[in-house]
Each structure stands twice: as structure tokens, then as C-alpha cells.
Amino acid sequence: MVQPAADFGRPGAAALLKLLAPYPGRAAMAWRVALICALTALVTSAYGTPEAAISAYAVFFLNRPDRLTSALLSVAMLLLVTVLLGLVLIVAICVLDDPVWRVASIALLSIGLLFVTSASKLRPVGAIVAMIVGFALDKLGSVPFGEVATRALLYVWLMVAIPIGIAICVNLILAPSPRRLACRELAKRLRLAARSLNDPNAARDGLAACLRQGDAQIGTWLKLSVVEGSSVRADAGALKQAVSSTLAILVAADLAAHEPSGRLPAAFSAPIIETLEEMADMLDAGGYPVDIELDLPADSNLTPLMRIAVASLRDAIVGFAAVESEAAPAQSPPRRGGFFLPDAFTNPDHIRYAFKTTVAAMFCYLLYSQLDWPGIHTCFITVYMVSLGTTAETVEKLTLRIAGCLIGALLGTAAIVYVMPGLTSVGELMGVVLIGAWLSAWVAFGSPRISYAGFQIAFAFFLCVIQGAAPGFDLTLARDRTIGILLGNVVVYLVFTRVWPVSIxxxxxxxxxxxxxxxxxxxxxxxxxxxxxxxxxxxxxxxxxxxxxxxxxxxxxxxxxxxxxxxxxxxxxxxxxxxxxxxxxxxxxxxxxxxxxxxxxxxxxxxxxxxxxxxxxxxxxxxxxxxxxxxxxxxxxxxxxxxxxxxxxxxxxxxxxxxxxxxxxxxxx
Incomplete structure (x- = not known):
């Protein structure tokens, strides 16, 4: 469990290839996201909604591994967008006729929303919210006020509502339940422990990765399984104990596998490995093991470390799902704070983040407006997607997004040149979207170290190939949108590294x-x-x-x-x-x-x-x-x-x- 100092640097080519390796559930997640994107392309083509590429891209923010979280997130996003568009309509009534006030309202709303983003629990989606408000006001400025503007707002709502509706339907049908994911993760960890006892070198990285992931996600899945109904409360309590026991098994297996004087003889390791494999099979089947018997020889001839490993493994396996007695009162977890962070109104970095991001976004907005070059409006969107609280995170995200943008633009341009001219129907366009979305989702829903690149691949690819209600072949459009993405990245880099830089x-x-x-x-x-x-x-x-x-x-x-x-x-x-x-x-x-x-x-x-x-x-x-x-x-x-x-x-x-x-x-x- 020791991490050498050399492992803290940037990942090399071998490490990047390892990050792209498959793991259980990754392919299913990629196919599910790709299917939703393809269906979104179909529906937006049928209704002729504008900015269909952004509708397809929104799918990447609406999906989680389990069906309940995905559905709840989608519903929450729809309600939030509905409220925001109502806010935009109110603001638009007051400022739409005056360009100066419209620009000022975009800036002020951006600062306010980004401050709340940085200083509250809205952080995961706050920047997207600010981008939607600013983008909607910008689009309303290009149409006459009245019925046309109202219809434009309706199309903006549809731009988000279409992928949300499709995502809810597909996830409820295809996505696994929270309990299924929790049991599958526990089974994976037990098999890793068994494999490490059998061949320490084969499972070293996987064992360390499980320990570094923690148990928070599994605990969340178990709570959601009770809400969803896939687990009764008694099962949830037993599975919670199983999570606790699995951690003890992993630590003991790590000791037995990687310490020379703690390595177990075959007489001890063989029955433990067999038992762990049987327990993993039960969890994969949707149940959990109880009344486990583990017969081991006497440990009087073992070294102290061997005895520790054997005792820890035996106790954790035998009491794997036995709920701990409540004789001793449980320690109450620390009380969670409210909506705002404790330092929300004392830490100047929150308002500085809001101000820096808004300055970068408004610079891009004024630049393409004054140049009369609306094709590069993606620079405005990119600013909100890239900016983060610290300089290190922003530059890392920026690096990944530039790489992803170039890859996505290359794939999109190749599709326009070699594939799109041969397409004759929306169904064939769906196939192109499906392939591009699957490749992007494979990267985006893998390791956090490369996930941002996957999001940017999807963004650039969709902007190139989804140009309207039918297959498009305009290379100029793809060029302008790519230039906009790269420009937005450069502006964010210059602002966040020169103006109030926040070191990690x-x-x-x-x-x-x-x-x-x-x-x-x-x-x-x-x-x-x-x-x-x-x-x-x-x-x-x-x-x-x-x-x-x-x-x-x-x-x-x-x-x-x-x-x-x-x-x-x-x-x-x-x-x-x-x-x-x-x-x-x-x-x-x-x-x-x-x-x-x-x-x-x-x-x-x-x-x-x-x-x-x-x-x-x-x-x-x-x-x-x-x-x-x-x-x-x-x-x-x-x-x-x-x-x-x-x-x-x-x-x-x-x-x-x-x-x-x-x-x-x-x-x-």
C-alpha cells in the first residue's frame, strides 16, 4: 500500500493505455450513452430543433452508472432549466431591446451564478447553468422580441428536455439497479483479494485501486436501493456490514500478499481463496452469503504477520454479513453543512473565480460579436466548461480538452469528408452519432484522469457531424466551431494563470x-x-x-x-x-x-x-x-x-x- 514518489508525476503512454483498458460495466455504460445520443439525434431531426449537437452533448451530463441516480439527476436538471429559462424570460423583458443592458445582465448573472457554483453544493452543474443563461440571453438578442423570442425560449427548453426524456426512458429500461452495482463491486473486490492470495503480482494494482476508491459509492448505492425498492432494510443492513467486512478482507489480503513474512502457506490460502470465490458468486447472483464456515488448520506454527492475516481474514469472512450488535452506541457521523460551504462568504477565492470566469466568457462573447463571426460562439461555451477553482485543475482540464477537441475535430472532419456524403437518411446519421458517442463515452466514463478528454471529443465531434435535421457536409462550420473551442481554452489559460492564480x-x-x-x-x-x-x-x-x-x-x-x-x-x-x-x-x-x-x-x-x-x-x-x-x-x-x-x-x-x-x-x- 506504499505509493512511490515516482508515481505522482504525469502519466506516460503506458499509463494512458492502461486507463483505456476495459473494466466491468464500462462497455455497457458506453453503449447506453451512445444509444441515448443516437435517439436524441433522431428526435431533434424530426422536430427540427436548433443546436441539436448541444442536445446530444447534454446526454453526457445526465447519466450515472445506476438507473435511479440517472433518472433523479435528469428530472432535477429539467426542473432547474425550466426555472432558469423563466428567469431568462423575466430578464429579457427588461433588457432585450438595449444591447448594453443585455451584455451587462449576462455578466451580472454569470458572476452571481458562478459565485454560488464555487461556494455551494451546486458546484458540479453550476457552470453549466451559468452558460445556459448567458447563451439563452445571447440568442434572444438576435431575434425580435415577441412571439419569436418566446418560441426561441421554447426551443432552448426542448434542446434540454429531449435528451432528458430519452435518458430517463433508456436508463429505466437498460441501466442496472443500485443494488446490482453494489453487489457487483463487492464481488469484484472479493475476487481481487482471492487473486492476490493466489498470485500477488497479478492483483497488486487492482487491490490498491479498490482501497483508494473507498466505500462511499457503494454505501450510496445501498441507500438508493432501499429508496428504489430493490433492497429491503434488512438486506441493506447486511450488505452494509458486507462492505465493512470487505475492507478488512482487502487489507488482510494486501498484508498476506505483499509482505514476505506474511505470505500464507497453501494449506491456509487455498480454503480462503475457495471461500472468497464462492462468496463472490453469491453476490454476483444478487444475494449475499450468510452462515459461512471456514475450516483452517491450527496457526501455532505461523509467523506473527501470518497469524494476523489469517485471523483478520477468518473474522471478516465468517462475520461477512452479520450485522454488528448495537450494544455500544454508534458514533454519529459529523453533521453535514447547509447549501453553502463554511467559507462561502469569507474566502475571496469564490468571488474571484466568478469574476475571472465571467471576464473570460465576456471577452469571448464580445470578440465574436464584434468580429461578426458567430461560428466561433463555442469559445463562450468552452469557458464555462473548462474553468475550475484552482490553476492546476483548470490547466489539467484545459490540456485534456484541447487534446479531446483535436481528436474530436479530426474524427468529425473525417466523417464529413468520407462518410457523410454517402448518407441518405436520418437513420444513417444516427449510426455515425452512435459510433462517435460510444468512443467518446468510453473515455469520458473511465478514469477521472482522462474523462475530460472524452467529454471534449464528444463536444467537438457532435458539433462537426450534427449540423441540422439532416446529414451536413459544411467543413466551414466544423472549422469555426473547432477554432472557437481552442480560442476559449487559450483565453481561460491566460486569465486563470495571470489573474489571481490559485495554487492547489x-x-x-x-x-x-x-x-x-x-x-x-x-x-x-x-x-x-x-x-x-x-x-x-x-x-x-x-x-x-x-x-x-x-x-x-x-x-x-x-x-x-x-x-x-x-x-x-x-x-x-x-x-x-x-x-x-x-x-x-x-x-x-x-x-x-x-x-x-x-x-x-x-x-x-x-x-x-x-x-x-x-x-x-x-x-x-x-x-x-x-x-x-x-x-x-x-x-x-x-x-x-x-x-x-x-x-x-x-x-x-x-x-x-x-x-x-x-x-x-x-x-x-
Whole structure:
């Protein structure tokens, strides 16, 4: 579970190819999105609605892996757009006849909506909302007020309502239920644990990826399954316990697979692997295993780390779906805040983000208006799609979008030149849209590291090939729209790197401190499911923090923190990753183990009162009586502490040897 510092840089060609590799559910998601896009092209062609390419592109924002979230998101988006268009109509009545006031209203509404976007839970869709309002006011400015303008607003509503209606129908029919996805993810994790016990090298990356994903998405699916009716509350409670047990299985399997002195003999690993495979089959079938029996030999001849792995695997497997007793009151999770973030009205970065994005968008708007070049209006749309809170995120997104734009424009131009002239019907156009949408969705709904490129491929491709109610062949239109996308990207880069640039360094330090506090709080949690949920959240936070450190390389030199600063945070994060397994296993066996606090204080530079200094071998003290010896034998606790210390030694000295060579000096107990 240790992440080398070399893994924090930009992905190479091999890593990019790995990000494009298939995984369960990816092809189904791509085909579902492609089908909705093709049907959207059909309906918009039948009704002759304008901007059909944007209708097809909106599909990418309306779909999630499960059918309930997709349907709820679609309905919420339709209601939001309806309210916004009502707002646009009210504003248009007052300002439509005066170009100056129309431009001013676009700017003021943009600033207000973008501020709310940055400072509230509207962040995922707020920029799109601001873009719709500005784009609608712009379009209304080109038509006479009255019935024509009202009809134009109706077409804008249809532009969004058509893909929403099709998405709801297709998702309710084809998309899997939340419970199905939760069970499938648990089954995948159990099979990865079994594969790692059988062949550690074959499952190393997959095991680490599961630990970094956390359990939040699975927990959300289980809650939605109760709302949807695919799970009764009793099943949801058992499956929630299964999520908790799966985390313990993954951590124990990681220890047994990747620590030389923890690798299990075949007499132990074989029955565990067989049981895990059977459990995975039950989950794939839609159920979950209960009353599990696991017969293992006596562990008296195993090393301490082997005994830890066996005990953890046995306990988690046997009690896989057994709901924990409520004898001890559960720790109530921290109360969630309201609609606005805690620093919404104190952090100047929120209003600065709104102002910068609006300035970039209005520059593009005035540029194509004064040049009388409406074909590049996509620069205005692109500004809202690309801008993010920090410079690093904006530049990364911009880089991916430029690459995606060039790929999408190339595919779209090739389709116009070689495919479109031979098309004679809307059905054939649907086929072209289906293929382009599938390729884009395969990228967009894969890893977050490349997903933005997939969205941009779809945007550029649709703008090229969907030119109206019938197959179009206008290369000038495709050229202008591509130029607009590239122009919007350049403008955003110049504004966000020169005007109040926000480095991702501030967020990295805050997240790192919060991550250390998460592990510190873990020592005080007595209930197993609550403690494991906290550990899963911390492991997922580690992955997000590692991604932020990788994003720091995208910042220009005058914004990016010093290399030494990045190296120090990488080292601290790697040390936390090295200690995750030992801290989790210590907390599993004893509440409030002092060794965890000592490690964490050492990472922050504080003095450690415990004798756990790096490089010091801990020997059991038979005279010492504390909370740890009540639940864990001294030899096992010592093995875990020495495991953590040995991993820190490896990171400190860059040793190429095994992380736990000194573990072999302990006699089996």
C-alpha cells in the first residue's frame, strides 16, 4: 500500500493505455450513452430543433452508472432549466431591446451564478447553468422580441428536455439497479483479494485501486436501493456490514500478499481463496452469503504477520454479513453543512473565480460579436466548461480538452469528408452519432484522469457531424466551431494563470492535515463498522491527495510550489500510505493503541512519547499492562509496530530490499 514518489508525476503512454483498458460495466455504460445520443439525434431531426449537437452533448451530463441516480439527476436538471429559462424570460423583458443592458445582465448573472457554483453544493452543474443563461440571453438578442423570442425560449427548453426524456426512458429500461452495482463491486473486490492470495503480482494494482476508491459509492448505492425498492432494510443492513467486512478482507489480503513474512502457506490460502470465490458468486447472483464456515488448520506454527492475516481474514469472512450488535452506541457521523460551504462568504477565492470566469466568457462573447463571426460562439461555451477553482485543475482540464477537441475535430472532419456524403437518411446519421458517442463515452466514463478528454471529443465531434435535421457536409462550420473551442481554452489559460492564480498547494496542506486527523480519530472509534468506514474514507482521501500532488505539475512555474515543497508532501503522503495497513490492523484489535498516535505525531514533527522511533525494534514487555495487551498478544502487536517502522525505514533510506526483512528474526509463536 506504499505509493512511490515516482508515481505522482504525469502519466506516460503506458499509463494512458492502461486507463483505456476495459473494466466491468464500462462497455455497457458506453453503449447506453451512445444509444441515448443516437435517439436524441433522431428526435431533434424530426422536430427540427436548433443546436441539436448541444442536445446530444447534454446526454453526457445526465447519466450515472445506476438507473435511479440517472433518472433523479435528469428530472432535477429539467426542473432547474425550466426555472432558469423563466428567469431568462423575466430578464429579457427588461433588457432585450438595449444591447448594453443585455451584455451587462449576462455578466451580472454569470458572476452571481458562478459565485454560488464555487461556494455551494451546486458546484458540479453550476457552470453549466451559468452558460445556459448567458447563451439563452445571447440568442434572444438576435431575434425580435415577441412571439419569436418566446418560441426561441421554447426551443432552448426542448434542446434540454429531449435528451432528458430519452435518458430517463433508456436508463429505466437498460441501466442496472443500485443494488446490482453494489453487489457487483463487492464481488469484484472479493475476487481481487482471492487473486492476490493466489498470485500477488497479478492483483497488486487492482487491490490498491479498490482501497483508494473507498466505500462511499457503494454505501450510496445501498441507500438508493432501499429508496428504489430493490433492497429491503434488512438486506441493506447486511450488505452494509458486507462492505465493512470487505475492507478488512482487502487489507488482510494486501498484508498476506505483499509482505514476505506474511505470505500464507497453501494449506491456509487455498480454503480462503475457495471461500472468497464462492462468496463472490453469491453476490454476483444478487444475494449475499450468510452462515459461512471456514475450516483452517491450527496457526501455532505461523509467523506473527501470518497469524494476523489469517485471523483478520477468518473474522471478516465468517462475520461477512452479520450485522454488528448495537450494544455500544454508534458514533454519529459529523453533521453535514447547509447549501453553502463554511467559507462561502469569507474566502475571496469564490468571488474571484466568478469574476475571472465571467471576464473570460465576456471577452469571448464580445470578440465574436464584434468580429461578426458567430461560428466561433463555442469559445463562450468552452469557458464555462473548462474553468475550475484552482490553476492546476483548470490547466489539467484545459490540456485534456484541447487534446479531446483535436481528436474530436479530426474524427468529425473525417466523417464529413468520407462518410457523410454517402448518407441518405436520418437513420444513417444516427449510426455515425452512435459510433462517435460510444468512443467518446468510453473515455469520458473511465478514469477521472482522462474523462475530460472524452467529454471534449464528444463536444467537438457532435458539433462537426450534427449540423441540422439532416446529414451536413459544411467543413466551414466544423472549422469555426473547432477554432472557437481552442480560442476559449487559450483565453481561460491566460486569465486563470495571470489573474489571481490559485495554487492547489493550499488545498494539499489542508487535506493532508485532515487526513492525519482522520487516522487519529480512528483510534477512538469502538464500533467496528464506524471505524472501518472512517478507515475507508481516509484511504480514499489518500488517493485524492495523491491526485492533487500530481496536478501540481500542471501549474506554471510562477504558481507552482517549489520542488522541495512538493517532495516533502510526497514523502509525508508516502509515509502515511506505508502505515495504513499497520494502523488499520492495530485499530481492529485494540481501541486507542498508542502506537498509531505516536506514528502520526512523528509525521507532523511532534515528539513521540512512545518507543516507536523509526528503526527501533520493539520487544514485548511482559510487565506492561495497557489496552493493547488485552486484545492482542504482545508478539502480534510487536510485529505490526515493527512492520510500520520497517516500511518507514525503507522510505527513509530508499532501500531496494524488502520492507520487512527484520520481521523474519521473530520466532513463530
Amino acid at each position: 498547494a493550499v488545498r494539499i496542506d489542508a487535506t493532508l492535515a485532515a487526513l492525519q486527523q482522520q487516522w487519529m480519530r480512528l483510534t477512538a472509534l469502538g464500533q467496528t463498522t464506524t471505524r472501518r468506514a472512517q478507515a475507508a474514507s481516509a484511504m480514499a482521501q489518500y488517493g485524492a491527495l495523491a491526485q492533487d500532488l500530481a496536478l501540481a505539475h500542471y501549474e506554471p512555474s510562477w504558481v507552482r510550489p517549489a520542488p522541495q515543497w512538493i517532495a516533502e508532501r510526497q514523502r509525508t503522503l508516502a509515509e502515511l500510505g506505508a502505515l495504513e495497513g499497520p494502523m488499520f490492523l492495530l485499530a481492529e484489535r485494540s481501541t486507542g493503541d498508542a502506537a498509531i498516535g505516536a506514528w502520526l505525531r512523528r509525521l507532523t514533527g511532534a515528539a513521540s512519547p512512545e518507543p516507536t522511533e523509526v528503526g527501533q525494534t520493539i520487544r514485548p514487555n511482559p510487565d506492561r499492562k495497557d489496552a493493547t495487551t488485552d486484545a492482542l498478544t504482545a508478539a502480534v502487536r510487536v510485529a505490526l509496530i515493527n512492520l510500520g517502522n520497517a516500511r518507514l525505514i525503507k522510505l527513509k533510506h530508499g532501500s531496494s530490499g524488502g520492507a520487512t526483512k527484520e520481521q523474519n528474526t521473530h520466532e513463530p509463536t
